Amino acid sequence: xxxxxxxxxxxxxxxxxxxxxxxxxxxxxxxxxxxxxxxxxxxxxxxxxxxxxxxxxxxxxxxxxxxxxxxxxxxxxxxxxxxxxxxxxxxxxxxxxxxxxxxxxxxxxxxxxxxxxxxxxxxxxxxxxxxxxxxxxxxxxxxxxxxxxxxxxxxxxxxxxxxxxxxxxxxxxxxxxxxxxxxxxxxxxxxxxxxxxxxxxxxxxxxxxxxxxxxxxxxxxxxxxxxxxxxxxxxxxxxxxxxxxxxxxxxxxxxxxxxxxxxxxxxxxxxxxxxxxxxxxxxxxxxxxxxxxxxxxxxxxxxxxxxxxxxxxxxxxxxxxxxxxxxxxxxxxxxxxxxxxxxxxxxxxxxxxxxxxxxxxxxxxxxxxxxxxxxxxxxxxxxxxxxxxxxxxxxxxxxxxxxxxxxxxxxxxxxxxxxxxxxxxxxxxxxxxxxxxxxxxxxxxxxxxxxxxxxxxxxxxxxxxxxxxxxxxxxxxxxxxxxxxxxxxxxxxxxxxxxxxxxxxxxxxxxxxxxxxxxxxxxxxxxxxxxxxxxxxxxxxxxxxxxx
Amino acid sequence: xxxxxxxxxxxxxxxxxxxxxxxxxxxxxxxxxxxxxxxxxxxxxxxxxxxxxxxxxxxxxxxxxxxxxxxxxxxxxxxxxxxxxxxxxxxxxxxxxxxxxxxxxxxxxxxxxxxxxxxxxxxxxxxxxxxxxxxxxxxxxxxxxxxxxxxxxxxxxxxxxxxxxxxxxxxxxxxxxxxxxxxxxxxxxxxxxxxxxxxxxxxxxxxxxxxxxxxxxxxxxxxxxxxxxxxxxxxxxxxxxxxxxxxxxxxxxxxxxxxxxxxxxxxxxxxxxxxxxxxxxxxxxxxxxxxxxxxxxxxxxxxxxxxxx
Amino acid sequence: xxxxxxxxxxxxxxxxxxxxxxxxxxxxxxxxxxxxxxxxxxxxxxxxxxxxxxxxxxxxxxxxxxxxxxxxxxxxxxxxxxxxxxxxxxxxxxxxxxxxxx
Numbered sequence: 006x007x008x009x010x011x012x013x014x015x016x017x018x019x020x021x022x023x024x025x026x027x028x029x030x031x032x033x034x035x036x037x038x039x040x041x042x043x044x045x046x047x048x049x050x051x052x053x054x055x056x057x058x059x060x061x062x063x064x065x066x067x068x069x070x071x072x073x074x075x076x077x078x079x080x081x082x083x084x085x086x087x088x089x090x091x092x093x094x095x096x097x098x099x100x101x102x103x104x105x106x107x108x109x110x111x112x113x114x115x116x117x118x119x120x121x122x123x124x125x126x127x128x129x130x131x132x133x134x135x136x137x138x139x140x141x142x143x144x145x146x147x148x149x150x151x152x153x154x155x156x157x158x159x160x161x162x163x164x165x166x167x168x169x170x171x172x173x174x175x176x177x178x179x180x181x182x183x184x185x186x187x188x189x190x191x192x193x194x195x196x197x198x199x200x201x202x203x204x205x206x207x208x209x210x211x212x213x214x215x216x217x218x219x220x221x222x223x224x225x226x227x228x229x230x231x232x233x234x235x236x237x238x239x240x241x242x243x244x245x246x247x248x249x250x251x252x253x254x255x256x257x258x259x260x261x262x263x264x265x266x267x268x269x270x271x272x273x274x275x276x277x278x279x280x281x282x283x284x285x286x287x288x289x290x291x292x293x294x295x296x297x298x299x300x301x302x303x304x305x306x307x308x309x310x311x312x313x314x315x316x317x318x319x320x321x322x323x324x325x326x327x328x329x330x331x332x333x334x335x336x337x338x339x340x341x342x343x344x345x346x347x348x349x350x351x352x353x354x355x356x357x358x359x360x361x362x363x364x365x366x367x368x369x370x371x372x373x374x375x376x377x378x379x380x381x382x383x384x385x386x387x388x389x390x391x392x393x394x395x396x397x398x399x400x401x402x403x404x405x406x407x408x409x410x411x412x413x414x415x416x417x418x419x420x421x422x423x424x425x426x427x428x429x430x431x432x433x434x435x436x437x438x439x440x441x442x443x444x445x446x447x448x449x450x451x452x453x454x455x456x457x458x459x460x461x462x463x464x465x466x467x468x469x470x471x472x473x474x475x476x477x478x479x480x481x482x483x484x485x486x487x488x489x490x491x492x493x494x495x496x497x498x499x500x501x502x503x504x505x506x507x508x509x510x511x512x513x514x515x516x517x518x519x520x521x522x523x524x525x526x527x528x529x530x531x532x533x534x535x536x537x538x539x540x541x542x543x544x545x546x547x548x549x550x551x552x553x
Numbered sequence: 554x555x556x557x558x559x560x561x562x563x564x565x566x567x568x569x570x571x572x573x574x575x576x577x578x579x580x581x582x583x584x585x586x587x588x589x590x591x592x593x594x595x596x597x598x599x600x601x602x603x604x605x606x607x608x609x610x611x612x613x614x615x616x617x618x619x620x621x622x623x624x625x626x627x628x629x630x631x632x633x634x635x636x637x638x639x640x641x642x643x644x645x646x647x648x649x650x651x652x653x654x655x656x657x658x659x660x661x662x663x664x665x666x667x668x669x670x671x672x673x674x675x676x677x678x679x680x681x682x683x684x685x686x687x688x689x690x691x692x693x694x695x696x697x698x699x700x701x702x703x704x705x706x707x708x709x710x711x712x713x714x715x716x717x718x719x720x721x722x723x724x725x726x727x728x729x730x731x732x733x734x735x736x737x738x739x740x741x742x743x744x745x746x747x748x749x750x751x752x753x754x755x756x757x758x759x760x761x762x763x764x765x766x767x768x769x770x771x772x773x774x775x776x777x778x779x780x781x782x783x784x785x786x787x788x789x790x791x792x793x794x795x796x797x798x799x800x801x802x803x804x805x806x807x808x809x810x811x812x813x814x815x816x817x818x819x820x821x822x823x824x825x826x827x828x829x830x831x832x833x834x835x836x837x838x839x840x841x842x843x844x845x846x847x848x849x850x851x852x853x854x855x856x857x858x859x860x861x862x
Numbered sequence: 863x864x865x866x867x868x869x870x871x872x873x874x875x876x877x878x879x880x881x882x883x884x885x886x887x888x889x890x891x892x893x894x895x896x897x898x899x900x901x902x903x904x905x906x907x908x909x910x911x912x913x914x915x916x917x918x919x920x921x922x923x924x925x926x927x928x929x930x931x932x933x934x935x936x937x938x939x940x941x942x943x944x945x946x947x948x949x950x951x952x953x954x955x956x957x958x959x960x961x962x963x964x
Contacts, residue, residue: 226571231949423947427914464949489920489948521956531571534730542841548757553730553764553840573887593884593896596940606863608913608942610888611896635889 012181019044019147019183020206027207030159031191034212037067041076044183044207045147048078051100052145052177055085056168056336057107057220057287057375058308061151063187063211065090068149073098080104082143084132084169084336086111086373088216095124104143105373106130112370119371119444129371129450131378133340136169139176148177148184151215154195155188159205162188162195165309165317165332166217170200172337178204189214196329219311219547221287223261226532231421231464234513234523236262239351240271242467242516243417243460244280247393251283253343253380255352259419261291263351268298268529285343285380288313288324288332290546294529294539296323305342306334307376316543336376343380348393349415350380354452355424356432359480359492361455361470363418364437371440374452381453383414397459400471413471416453417460422488429490430463431483455479461486464520465493466512473509485510564783569707570731572782574616574631577667580782581705581789582620582629589618591648599642601677610636613644617652623790625662628652634669634710641715642674646684653691656700663701663793666723671738672714685715692722693799701725701796705785707732707765707778714738724796727776727788728765730844734773735763761824761840766847770828770839770854771814777851779844864915868908868925875903875935876962883961886954893946895939895958903936912943924948924955932959 022043026036041064045051053068054061068076069090079100086092086108094100095118104127108115118124130138139145150173153164163170178184185207186200240263243249254260267281277300284304286292290313295301304324309317309332317324317332327333343350354363365372387394394412401413420430441449461468463486473479478500485501487493504510513520530536533550564580572580578587591597593611602609614636619628630649632639641649649666656664673681692702704723706712711733712720720726720734728734737745739753752758761767769777776792778784797803821827828836831854839850876899886894901907908925928934932955939958946954 229950230953231947234953421947422949427917427945427947489923494919494923520953521960523953525571526566531568537841538843548755551756551760551840553757553760553766575884592882593894594882594898603863606913608863608888608911608944610894610942611884611940633887635887635892 016181016183019046023183023207029157030206030208031157032207032209034063034210037064037209038070040185040207040209041067041071044185045071045076045079047076048080049146050080050082050143052083052139052148052173053081053091054148054150054169054173055083055087055091056166056308057085058217058310059151059163059166059168059170060088060216061149061187062088062090062216063209063213064149064151064185068099069093069097071099077101082135082139082145084135086115092118101125102127104128104130104135104138106132106135107373107375109372112372116369116371116440116444126446128448129373131374132336132376133344133379136172136337139172144180144182145173145177146182148173148182150174150184150186152186152188152199154190154192155186155205155208156192156195156202157208159186159202159208160195160198161186161200161202161205162197163199165314165334167199167334168308168336171335174200174204183207185209187211187215196331197327199333217311219550221256221289221310222312222546222550223256223258223289223291224533224550225261225265225291225528225530225535228258228262228265228525228528230523230525232258232262233266233525233527234464234518234520235259235419235421235462236266237270237518237523238467238513238516239263239417239419239462240266240276241274241518242511243349243351243415243462245274245276247349247396247415249280249349249393249415251347251391252281252349252351253285253347254289255350255377255419256287257353257419259353259421260351261289262528264289264291264295265528265530267295267300269527271300272298285339285347288317290533290536290544291530293536293544296320297539298529305339306332307336307339308334311547312545315545316540319543340376340379343376344382344384345387347380347414348391349417351417351419352377352381353419355430356435356437357418357420357430357461357483358432358435359483360476361458361461361479361483362435362451363453363458364435364451366435366437366440366450368436368440371450374450377452381416382457383416387412387414397471400469401459403474413459415459416457417462418453418458419462422463422465422490422493429492431487431490431492433492463488466510466515468510469508472507478504478509482509564786565781567782569729569778569780569782569785570709573635574633574667574669577782578616578618578620578629578631581665581667581786582622582627583624586621587618587629588620589616590652591617597644597648599644599677601642601680605676607676613642613648614639615645615648617648619659619661622662622786626659628656628659628661628664629667630665631667632669632708634708637674638671639669639708639710639716640671640674641681641684642677643680643684645674646681646688650684650687650691653688653695656695657698660698661700663703663789663796664695665789666702666704666719667708668704668706668712668716668720669708669710670712670714670716671710672716682715685718688719689722692719696724696799701793703727703789703792703796705789706734706774707780707785711735711763724799725776725792726774727778727785727792728768728774729778729780729785730765731780732765733760733763734768739763757840766839767824767827769851770831770833771818772810777844777847864912864918866910866912866918866921868922870906870926870929872904872906872929872933872935874933876933876937876959878963880962880964883958885957885961888942888944890944891946891950893941893943893951893954895941895954897958897962898938898940899936899962900938901936906934906937906939908939908941910941910943912945914943914945920948921951924951928952928955932956934959937962
């Protein structure tokens with residue numbers, strides 16, 4: 006007779022073993038290792054919650070302290086490889102296989118360990134892609150998650166950084182998995198229930214509050230004239246031109262400069278209400294002046310940002326907040342919003358090749374993708390029109406029946422031609438290809454494929470790739486904005502001038518922008534302190550960004 | 554010499570913190586009144602930096618010259634905090650010392666020093682240390698001749714190391730919120746005493762310990778300015794008008810005041826403890842206060858207005 | 863340190879009569895540009911001191927584009943470079959020329 010409840014029985018056994026270290030569902034921090042050794046089995050698929058912001062760091066330390074004799078060959082399936090412990094477990098043999106999305110701070114070490122064979126890599130995913138696989142072929146046996154507080158029944162308050170938690174719990178709890186939550190404190194009543202208690206099997210009161218890094222704070226004091234010039238060109242040449250209302254911004258200084266120019270330069274161009282009204286975006290502090298000046302209608306967030314909590318609480322008309330008043334973020338929903346409901350993604354990258362493929366991977370760092378490939382792609386499943394989407398579609402359509410034409414999402418790369426230490430952004434070949442060869446990846450880690458990119462903006466000008474009619478035009482359009490890089494100096498000057506005459510390439514002067522007007526005086530805020538003033542004292546920047 | 558980005562030098566809006574040394578001087582003084590000594594065209598550059606494969610600056614990171622302030626003649630020196638952290642090298646120091654010495658002949662209404670320095674340049678440390686000593690000696694001579702020396706502090710590099718010592722010899726100091734005054738910098742303290750003693754990355758701690766508000770509240774500075782050039786100009790004019798006499802009485806009062814300060818606050822562990830003891834009701838709120846609110850606190854506490862700084 | 867000098871002939875002198883000007887600061891990723899109206903009206907010389915060796919051809923291209931665009935006849939331009947990117951160099955050169963025209 007077929008056993009239909011094998012997984013269920015196995016889960017019950019794991020929970021029963023774990024209960025010997027718990028009082029009800031509550032486990033003291035000191036017993037984390039015992040708990041994990043009781044509920045884990047060799048070869049388990051484990052999601053150790055590592056989001057962009059919120060880190061289950063107490064559970065990560067516990068997992069890395071487990072006895073590799075008892076717990077080994079785990080298959081880690083988590084979006085972020087952020088903490089050192091996330092990789093320590095591969096050095097001790099506790100974990101063996103890895104499927105992930107993003108490894109920003111651990112990018113160099115992960116590259117070394119991949120090369121050294123200590124990690125068996127499944128794939129580097131986008132967030133949505135990994136979340137999707139949680140429900141198909143990478144469903145966790147055990148999820149180790151993080152929240153701000155829980156009651157004794159396991160009802161969980163994630164705080165403003167809800168991020169991945171609902172998705173991870175959904176996949177684990179409803180498919181015979183075990184869910185362990187670390188919380189900063191156990192309370193009698195949680196401020197709001199983000200995860201109902203019947204989906205949480207154990208609650209660990211962490212020895213210290215979980216770690217959060219201010220990833221999205223860009224100090225206006227560090228913004229350069231070049232970044233301001235690029236931002237001016239983007240606003241006038243793309244936002245205004247296409248009437249972009251619904252959008253997602255990357256996290257670089259270029260897009261932060263755009264946020265700070267909306268209430269000044271954007272206002273001067275008469276664009277208020279016409280562009281940048283609806284956002285899928287983390288609560289960037291640099292968006293505060295635009296919000297306070299009435300530019301922004303609403304913002305849905307992937308996660309929160311350190312120091313923004315009070316401000317968000319006082320602006321519920323703008324942000325998604327719970328009955329308790331605090332932000333409710335959700336990475337899966339916000340990624341979906343960015344993919345299907347935004348008309349433009351605009352962000353930076355480290356390398357762009359002659360076709361327009363881009364990557365943030367260099368030979369020594371595997372940074373992963375996060376959400377950029379989803380944000381920065383044209384979703385073929387989209388079926389609702391908008392002016393911006395239809396205009397881009399018309400520009401890109403060369404042949405075929407106009408009645409069957411569909412729109413295009415604008416995918417804009419905003420880059421300076423040279424990065425730090427005079428490293429060129431434009432290259433003949435992406436480092437990602439060499440890295441893929443070196444560590445034997447079947448799929449080269451390209452962040453945004455050329456066929457998704459519509460525009461490249463540099464300090465030299467805007468290249469509209471939608472208007473390019475063949476590969477040669479495309480290459481010359483890219484060379485034509487690549488400045489003094491080798492790629493840029495290798496341009497066919499006559500061809501570039503022809504593209505300029507056709508509006509494929511537009512220089513600052515073609516847009517009516519004088520480069521010498523790109524002045525820091527245009528920034529709505531020139532310092533973090535200015536952002537605090539704009540917020541009426543509600544924004545509380547972390548100590549590392551203060552100079553008062 | 555045509556100024557650095559002259560278009561941006563409206564004193565009412567120009568941020569002191571953001572401005573270059575030359576912009577500060579141009580916007581601080583009466584319009585078109587600045588005459589620079591040893592300007593960049595003279596190319597008096599460091600003879601030492603090329604040995605270290607380091608770039609030089611045409612003015613060695615300091616602007617010196619004469620100008621008028623409300624019509625009265627003044628001498629001005631301004632350090633460029635972004636060139637080598639505004640640090641003292643041989644030429645840099647010699648220009649400042651020379652300016653102070655010529656003050657004895659020119660007898661200006663005042664000498665203004667626009668500090669923006671991390672201290673002595675490591676690559677020319679001996680010359681730099683000597684320059685610090687010579688500058689302090691020269692300031693003493695200038696003050697003894699009855700000419701006030703006013704320090705203005707609000708740049709990125711703060712006023713550290715030998716710069717902090719020199720500031721201590723000035724007649725009066727004006728500081729903005731972003732300005733910092735100390736001798737050992739945050740990183741130096743952390744390196745020598747550990748992060749438990751002083752966490753240099755905790756910038757809130759750095760500023761409440763060394764920043765403009767703390768220095769003003771405890772009388773280490775005599776005026777607190779908003780971060781604009783015109784605010785510093787008003788402060789400079791005010792301080793020139795009420796510079797203390799440079800005599801034995803002043804020095805003895807200063808000594809007494811320093812002893813009193815140690816007695817009153819020596820056991821405090823944090824600047825907020827000092828502020829509470831000074832009578833500030835809500836010391837935690839001080840760092841976030843705007844200039845007007847802070848001025849009101851200063852006026853009420855009253856501790857810091859004292860002839861002996 | 864690498865020293866580079868480029869000499870150009872211009873079609874016309876730079877307008878204005880400001881005798882000299884300076885812009886920018888020697889700092890990481892930045893540079894100072896000193897401009898002096900001391901050469902014959904159809905001559906321009908740009909002398910560069912940079913701590914980053916091996917970018918002579920980039921400097922040459924940046925300077926040539928600047929000369930073509932601004933026609934800075936009569937100027938001797940001296941640069942102390944702190945490792946600035948080419949776009950920053952172009953910007954400072956144009957800022958300097960504007961100051962001289964004022």
